[in-house]
Amino acid sequence: MPELPEVEVTRRSFAERIAGADIECIQLGKPLRWPLGCDPATLVGRRVLAVQRRGKYLLVQLDAGWLLLHLGMSGSLQFAPSLPALGVHDHFEMRTSRGSLRLHDPRRFGAVVHVPGLDDARARKLLDGLGVEPLEAGFDPQAFHRSLQKRRASIKQVLLAGDIVVGVGNIYASEALFLAGIRPTTRADRISRPRVERLHRAIVDVLQRALALGGSTLRDFSSAEGQSGYFQLDARVYDRAGEPCRVCATPIRAIRQGQRSTFYCPLCQRP
Numbered sequence: 408m409p410e411l412p413e414v415e416v417t418r419r420s421f422a423e424r425i426a427g428a429d430i431e432c433i434q435l436g437k438p439l440r441w442p443l444g445c446d447p448a449t450l451v452g453r454r455v456l457a458v459q460r461r462g463k464y465l466l467v468q469l470d471a472g473w474l475l476l477h478l479g480m481s482g483s484l485q486f487a488p489s490l491p492a493l494g495v496h497d498h499f500e501m502r503t504s505r506g507s508l509r510l511h512d513p514r515r516f517g518a519v520v521h522v523p524g525l526d527d528a529r530a531r532k533l534l535d536g537l538g539v540e541p542l543e544a545g546f547d548p549q550a551f552h553r554s555l556q557k558r559r560a561s562i563k564q565v566l567l568a569g570d571i572v573v574g575v576g577n578i579y580a581s582e583a584l585f586l587a588g589i590r591p592t593t594r595a596d597r598i599s600r601p602r603v604e605r606l607h608r609a610i611v612d613v614l615q616r617a618l619a620l621g622g623s624t625l626r627d628f629s630s631a632e633g634q635s636g637y638f639q640l641d642a643r644v645y646d647r648a649g650e651p652c653r654v655c656a657t658p659i660r661a662i663r664q665g666q667r668s669t670f671y672c673p674l675c676q677r678p
């Protein structure tokens with residue numbers, strides 16, 4: 408599943424090139440998670456002003472209205488001067504004066520939604536519940552600690568919920584909790600302030616490392632047909648069940664938390 412760093416690298420791969428482009432034609436494939444919400448013909452002639460990101464949504468700002476784009480479980484975007492005919496898994500394509508933007512999404516949990524403005528009810532339904540951006544100044548350790556004090560669920564599940572801090576998905580949550588030395592099952596409100604500060608730093612570190620890695624593999628990422636665009640982090644715990652911890656050699660444990668796999672070192676990560 409594309410996570411925040413993949414989405415941000417995707418954004419950077421085409422945002423500058425598409426800014427100023429005029430929409431010439433929109434083609435839709437099979438239905439995606441949500442309908443486009445307008446007649447595609449009404450978008451012809453609109454100009455793309457900018458591409459922003461909020462959580463895992465790409466916000467394509469037009470001279471009138473916005474397109475909210477989500478990659479879902481398996482989506483990837485391509486932007487190129489010209490592309491071959493739509494394949495069976497290509498479900499959205501926007502041809503512009505500067506190239507075609509195409510969503511390839513075999514599982515079709517992704518979506519492209521048109522809204523007249525970001526205060527529109529449909530936009531708010533998608534964007535309002537999102538927590539602060541982890542790579543922006545609004546994510547600060549004190550406020551993070553105050554928010555966690557109000558939650559009795561496990562820290563891993565609180566991170567995945569995304570309403571305190573957005574975009575810390577399964578891999579990055581597992582890795583950040585390892586770096587901070589916190590057991591994923593620990594109740595969020597029981598984590599001391601110094602440990603929350605360590606977790607805050609670990610989240611930023613892990614995401615920035617993934618972004619840097621993504622930047623270096625950008626060419627493959629944006630051109631690869633059907634690739635989900637995972638950045639293969641040098642994972643410390645994620646997907647390493649039974650393998651020795653890279654710090655203490657204790658076998659990494661795997662458990663299930665809310666239907667998701669969690670990996671941790673029982674020695675390095677304290678409750």
Ligand SMILES: [Zn+2]
Binds near residue numbers: 673
């Ligand atoms: Zn260990």
